[in-house]
Amino acid sequence: MSTKVSTPEMKSLHFQPRTPATSTGDKVVGAVSHTALTIWTLIVILPLLWTFMSSFKTSSEIFASPFSLPAEWKLDNYVKAWSEAGIGSAFLNSVIVVAVALVIVMVLGAMCAYVLARYTFPGSRAIYYLMLAGLTFPIFLAMVPLFFVLKNMGLLNTLPGLILVYVGFALPFTVFFLFSFFKSLPHEITEAAALDGAGEWRTFFQVMLPMAKPGLASVAIFNFLGLWNQFLIPVSINAAGPRVLSQELAAFAGQMGYAVDYGALFAAVSVTVIPVLIVYVIFQRQLQGSVSQGTSK
Amino acid sequence: MTSVKTQQSRNGDGLAAVVPATAPPQVIKRRRKPLTWDKVSFFAVFLGLPLAIYLLFVIWPFIQAFGYSLTDWSGFSPNQNFIGLENYAKIFTDDIFMKAMGNNILLVIFLPIITIILSLVLASLVTVGGSSKGQIKGLRNSSFYRVVSFFPYTIPAIAIGIMWGQIYDPSGGLLNGILTGVGLDQFKDFAWLGDKNTAMIATMFVIVWGFVGFYMVLFVAGIKGIPAELFEAARIDGAGRFRTAVSITIPLIRDNIQTAYIYMGILALDAFVYMAALNSGGGPDNSTLVMAQQLFFTAFSKGQFGLASAMGVVLAIATLIFSGLVFAVNKLTGGDKDVSL
Numbered sequence: 186m187s188t189k190v191s192t193p194e195m196k197s198l199h200f201q202p203r204t205p206a207t208s209t210g211d212k213v214v215g216a217v218s219h220t221a222l223t224i225w226t227l228i229v230i231l232p233l234l235w236t237f238m239s240s241f242k243t244s245s246e247i248f249a250s251p252f253s254l255p256a257e258w259k260l261d262n263y264v265k266a267w268s269e270a271g272i273g274s275a276f277l278n279s280v281i282v283v284a285v286a287l288v289i290v291m292v293l294g295a296m297c298a299y300v301l302a303r304y305t306f307p308g309s310r311a312i313y314y315l316m317l318a319g320l321t322f323p324i325f326l327a328m329v330p331l332f333f334v335l336k337n338m339g340l341l342n343t344l345p346g347l348i349l350v351y352v353g354f355a356l357p358f359t360v361f362f363l364f365s366f367f368k369s370l371p372h373e374i375t376e377a378a379a380l381d382g383a384g385e386w387r388t389f390f391q392v393m394l395p396m397a398k399p400g401l402a403s404v405a406i407f408n409f410l411g412l413w414n415q416f417l418i419p420v421s422i423n424a425a426g427p428r429v430l431s432q433e434l435a436a437f438a439g440q441m442g443y444a445v446d447y448g449a450l451f452a453a454v455s456v457t458v459i460p461v462l463i464v465y466v467i468f469q470r471q472l473q474g475s476v477s478q479g480t481s482k
Numbered sequence: 483m484t485s486v487k488t489q490q491s492r493n494g495d496g497l498a499a500v501v502p503a504t505a506p507p508q509v510i511k512r513r514r515k516p517l518t519w520d521k522v523s524f525f526a527v528f529l530g531l532p533l534a535i536y537l538l539f540v541i542w543p544f545i546q547a548f549g550y551s552l553t554d555w556s557g558f559s560p561n562q563n564f565i566g567l568e569n570y571a572k573i574f575t576d577d578i579f580m581k582a583m584g585n586n587i588l589l590v591i592f593l594p595i596i597t598i599i600l601s602l603v604l605a606s607l608v609t610v611g612g613s614s615k616g617q618i619k620g621l622r623n624s625s626f627y628r629v630v631s632f633f634p635y636t637i638p639a640i641a642i643g644i645m646w647g648q649i650y651d652p653s654g655g656l657l658n659g660i661l662t663g664v665g666l667d668q669f670k671d672f673a674w675l676g677d678k679n680t681a682m683i684a685t686m687f688v689i690v691w692g693f694v695g696f697y698m699v700l701f702v703a704g705i706k707g708i709p710a711e712l713f714e715a716a717r718i719d720g721a722g723r724f725r726t727a728v729s730i731t732i733p734l735i736r737d738n739i740q741t742a743y744i745y746m747g748i749l750a751l752d753a754f755v756y757m758a759a760l761n762s763g764g765g766p767d768n769s770t771l772v773m774a775q776q777l778f779f780t781a782f783s784k785g786q787f788g789l790a791s792a793m794g795v796v797l798a799i800a801t802l803i804f805s806g807l808v809f810a811v812n813k814l815t816g817g818d819k820d821v822s823l
Contacts, residue, residue, distance in 0.1 A: 218607040251659035297532035326794035330546035353539030385524035
């Protein structure tokens with residue numbers, strides 16, 4: 186029975202795959218699908234557009250009507266948010282902290298994952314599971330003691346302290362992901378490198394690391410988003426230090442109750458959102474690829 | 483398990499297969515090489531450095547937290563007295579903390595389910611919404627939807643919270659503007675976040691908004707990983723779209739769904755950022771207060787570090803219980819034995 190039915194199907198598949206007849210049912214399904222997806226797209230994009238539009242309005246304009254266009258497209262709110270509200274310096278702090286932490290965690294994570302994946306020694310499994318444990322525990326539990334660890338080291342409320350903690354908390358994910366990646370690279374290559382006289386250091390930096398590039402790129406993207414979005418760690422251990430972007434945003438919104446400047450707040454949010462969004466749109470192909478990679482272990 | 487397998491394949495004889503991963507090094511060829519400076523320095527830096535940072539800034543605080551939770555330490559007094567489980571007794575008789583815990587449980591029940599169903603539906607529409615003739619294919623021009631849906635994932639949670647706080651604003655907000663615009667005048671000046679009946683729902687929607695796109699992309703990737711022959715076979719056997727989704731797609735991307743469920747659940751047990759941004763005080767009648775907020779307040783405003791650590795331990799245990807439950811349910815209902823996080 187099934188072979189009989191499948192023959193014409195197969196034929197159409199092989200001989201005319203580009204011109205399938207669209208039935209009414211298909212059209213309905215297609216229309217419904219497009220409608221549903223369009224609705225969700227609007228739900229996603231309207232708040233963003235509204236925020237962007239409002240970032241050009243004055244407070245009184247915002248109160249007058251949520252929909253009205255700004256009378257003048259001026260950058261006053263952005264100037265105010267960037268300099269007066271400190272979003273500018275916080276933005277730079279964020280860039281510095283995330284960039285440095287990202288480089289360190291990628292190097293250290295790759296090294297650690299490489300050793301754990303390619304060498305068997307007493308305790309290697311235990312270390313691996315210790316890393317896994319760090320992935321499952323809520324960050325909250327660590328915050329109070331971490332506060333005092335940093336205080337004793339004199340790193341509380343400093344950017345280096347923040348960087349080190351970021352590295353520590355991003356490490357388990359990095360190691361866990363790269364572990365399976367290094368494991369899958371063929372052993373013959375290391376042996377060939379060793380025969381050619383490369384030491385352990387050279388083998389890693391000149392042979393293995395370049396081969397792991399796709400994996401490294403995926404992890405780096407997720408680590409970047411994770412660290413850029415981090416909120417709890419800075420507000421706990423960097424409360425009185427030089428603020429990073431998420432902290433400054435929260436502080437800015439928090440004092441709003443008194444000196445209401447909604448336009449500047451919208452501008453601050455826009456400044457936070459737009460750069461990453463642009464980078465995402467440029468690299469979205471690679472990113473979507475890495476989502477599938479990251480989850481098909 | 484994997485290391486046992488690799489040893490077996492590397493040595494090729496049956497004996498090695500039963501040697502556990504941490505066995506004496508005789509079976510591994512590369513250990514026979516003499517220890518050179520190259521090798522010693524390599525291990526010291528490659529393993530020592532990352533481990534040192536990890537142990538100092540992650541593991542050590544976690545361990546300390548358990549210790550602190552048994553003391554009455556206020557953080558600024560030099561002495562801390564061991565008081566056993568007194569902090570835990572205090573927590574579980576504290577109405578506000580129990581209220582917060584209840585809110586977290588609400589979040590854990592609803593957030594993962596809503597997010598996953600919504601993203602699964604959208605992912606299915608994108609991948610199998612195309613023609614039912616010929617090759618299995620997705621909806622036309624669907625990558626646009628996928629790209630846009632992912633936007634919120636690139637936005638810091640605190641920015642999402644602040645933005646939605648403005649959208650929900652009673653008088654100048656977008657939501658009430660739209661609702662009154664279409665004639666629903668009863669929503670004029672309605673405070674979505676200020677009414678205890680709607681505050682939690684409004685907050686949940688914000689979190690769902692932030693994550694649906696990410697899980698949609700994840701599920702799309704999972705569905706694309708399914709061989710097209712399976713869909714074709716199902717179609718030939720007469721399965722419609724809905725049937726295909728329920729009987730083919732969902733069972734085959736089960737691991738992805740489990741991963742999503744655990745991540746969303748852990749997020750729901752935390753939820754600190756969203757709550758802090760939308761209703762920093764815990765909301766009307768504490769209706770959006772979560773454990774993490776209470777912990778933060780107890781530690782950094784009240785300085786009761788012992789008590790706050792105990793709250794952290796409760797939070798950690800709740801997370802472990804939740805993950806265990808998801809694994810157990812997935813296993814009992816016939817899921818894959820190999821669990822991938």
